[in-house]
Amino acid sequence: MVSALQVYPPTSGGTIRTSGFAEGLAQQGFQVRIFSLIGRKGNLFQPSSTTRPAGALDVEEFVLRPSWLTLIGILCFKIGLFPIWAWAWLKIMGRHSKPLKDLARSSEVVIADFPFVYPIFEQANHAFKVLNTHNIETNLATGRLSKKIVAYLEMQACKAADVVAACSSSDAAYFSTHHLSHSLVIPNCISPKAFLKDPTTRDEFRKKLNFGDKKVCLFSASAYGPNREGYEFLKAFSEDHAAYMLEHKIIFLIIGSVAPKTDATEVLMVTGRVDTVAPYFQAADIALNPIFRGEGTSIKVAEYIAASLPLLTTEVGKRGYHLQDGESAFVFSKDSFKDQLEKLLKVTDTAPFTDRARDANLAAFQVKEALKPLSLWIHDHIH
Secondary structure (H helix, E strand, C coil): CEEEECCCCCCCHHHHHHHHHHHHHHHCCCCEEEEEEECCHHHCCCCCEEECCCCCCCEEEEECCCHHHHHHHHHHHHCCCCCHHHHHHHHHCHHHCHHHHHHHHCCCEEEEECHHHHHHHHHCCCCEEEEECCCCHHHHCCCHHHHHHHHHHHHHHHHHCCEEEECCHHHHHHHHHHHCCCEEECCCCCCHHHHCCCHHHHHHHHHHCCCCCCEEEEEECCCCHHHHHHHHHHHHHHHHCHHHHHHCCEEEEEECCCCCHHHCCCCEEEEECCCCCHHHHHHCCEEEECCCCCCCCCHHHHHHHHCCCCEEECCHHHCCCCCCECCCEEECCCCCHHHHHHHHHCCCCCHHHHHHHHHHCHHHHCHHHHCHHHHHHHHHHHC
């Protein structure tokens, strides 16, 4: 598998999907080797290295980390550009990278993680080629030129692949219809263990964060376009309804790189990037998913469900999940957010509510089962 960004430890929706993809294939009996072009900001000048992620048997990751490429990658991420730099490096330099050539030519299956790394297929010889998609990237692009470039690269990636793995049935239908690609639905999955309720951790973290008897509404997100827009919506709401939130003891807890700490107010707590999100989930009372555009499925929804947090989400935010308004989630629009929040706050016993959400979405916690369709497809076509 080739990835533009270092996968382990997974800290964002994208790396969580990629790591789940790798681990699901490993549980199906494959030996999975990941080649990542650049590392994280904190290890910018470290040499290339190979690691075996803890708890992930038969998975290893090699991170190349060329300094200049890492700087370009981080800069592009900061300003919201698609990782076209990864496509350019693989086209120009990839064929001269011995570790990459050796990996590609010794593999029976080569997976491009995101369409922007599809040039790896050119080195794959007779290997079976899989494109792992996270979204419909063309639909996320804005601006005529950007949309044109992204659409072209996505089309070329689909044409070069033997099969396209999509994270939802709607995405799979898109790739099959627009690119005539054979598509399989491989949903996003997480391990629910980290999010199981722990009253002790909840009490400790609420005390640490000085929440008292406040109703804590959590939004966990990375600095990704639709997440930023969702955060700006919550920020504007907290400014316009600060008196209401103070009166009803409501606070928005924003964790992750989606927002700077300097935005914090009396009703808006912003942590920035954190080492682990699980304790903050324990401290929360309600989960928020204010996503108004996007493709694929939202991994944070699976985390919210695993943490037994009652969910307030948009229609777009619940895509790919089985959630019914008023039964297992509350669904809002920009105009109805306050009304739906008030309805949810009036639910005195949320256990039946969150249990229904979990029971209807068990597939989100079954990594091995999620990868079975791809495993069967590969075995049918290789052997």
